[in-house]
Amino acid sequence: MPTPAGNMLGSYLRDRRTRLDPATFGFTGGRRRTPGLRREEVAQRANISPTWYTWLEQGRGGAPSAEVLNRIAEGLMLTEPEREHLFMIGLGHLPEVHFKPTEGVTPRLQRVLDAFEISPAIVKNALWDVVAWNRAAAALLTDYSKLPPAERNILRLIFSNARVRAAQEDWYAMARFVVGAFRADAVRTGAAAEIGQFVEDMSAQSPEFREMWLANDVHAYGEGMKRLHHPELGVLDMEFSAFAVDGRPDLGMIVYNPMAEDAERIRGYIGSRALSE
Incomplete structure (x- = not known):
């Protein structure tokens, strides 16, 4: 049975997926019954198993790894705040910070x-x-x-x-x-x-x-x-x-x-x- 955290993660992934334009990513042709990318298309972009990605949206299979969440974040073109939210609902903590040299401020x-x-x-x-x-x-x-x-x-x-x-x-x-x-x-x-x-x-x-x-x-x-x-x-x-x-x-x-x-x-x-x- 899906956990509440799994449902929250799955709901968020579905929402982000359905907001994307398939043509932007080169996915054209074929009749689409719902807006956005298909699950297998997100899995392809994230380089993970379509079955594993489907389980994540369904709240099954346990907690994903940080590497998997990073791949999904890139595949869904999430912003940094969206990526942080994905980690919080998927793993319960923020993603690991990577230092970037700073030229100045806004x-x-x-x-x-x-x-x-x-x-x-x-x-x-x-x-x-x-x-x-x-x-x-x-x-x-x-x-x-x-x-x-x-x-x-x-x-x-x-x-x-x-x-x-x-x-x-x-x-x-x-x-x-x-x-x-x-x-x-x-x-x-x-x-x-x-x-x-x-x-x-x-x-x-x-x-x-x-x-x-x-x-x-x-x-x-x-x-x-x-x-x-x-x-x-x-x-x-x-x-x-x-x-x-x-x-x-x-x-x-x-x-x-x-x-x-x-x-x-x-x-x-x-x-x-x-x-x-």
């Missing part, structure tokens, strides 16, 4: 960053390259626009940039925490293989990074406090929060919110910088 996401007038906000990828930032981040953290893209990396700045290092209240504790958070983030976003060369390069450049990496610490970079020694504004205390970017598991946004007593100083400083640009 204009809409950039406008979200820019809406934070006095709160530094950045977007980083799984390798912790900073791929987007706002005016406040440039004023209070680092002006990434003045750095070559290869140097816009949070770990490279922490371990090799004297100005960034001097701005930290407790550099060693902060650096060790960041290395542990980076380790967890790289695995979570499917970039474990890609970090090999990066870690090797960093370890060769910085004995301190090598020591911290070999410690195998893992930290969650969710929220906390940061004390920054700004060269012109002095000591700034800021709360930070990290956010996932929906639909982009390779990206994470970090927003630093200054304490109320520093707000006007920061606003004036950012404004004066804007006038001089």
Whole structure:
């Protein structure tokens, strides 16, 4: 007897299948009693047995493998949200994440960053390259626009940039925490293989990074406090929060919110910088 989960999976597969135009995939000729692709046509596109695919729509045969669901997702030309939904109803979890290098962010996401007038906000990828930032981040953290893209990396700045290092209240504790958070983030976003060369390069450049990496610490970079020694504004205390970017598991946004007593100083400083640009 089909299980409720099987019925849900089967219903979803049938719905996606019947929405597709057979001619788009080269399936022409023959009289069709129902719209969309036939079951055997989906099976052909997914390179699986027509009998097995039929069983899936009927809620029989047990849970499919991740590989089978990926093939079906490709065969049905599912979008990424649709593919994630397929995995949730088919296996009860999201598909494995695969890292994709990031060039930048959408204009809409950039406008979200820019809406934070006095709160530094950045977007980083799984390798912790900073791929987007706002005016406040440039004023209070680092002006990434003045750095070559290869140097816009949070770990490279922490371990090799004297100005960034001097701005930290407790550099060693902060650096060790960041290395542990980076380790967890790289695995979570499917970039474990890609970090090999990066870690090797960093370890060769910085004995301190090598020591911290070999410690195998893992930290969650969710929220906390940061004390920054700004060269012109002095000591700034800021709360930070990290956010996932929906639909982009390779990206994470970090927003630093200054304490109320520093707000006007920061606003004036950012404004004066804007006038001089």
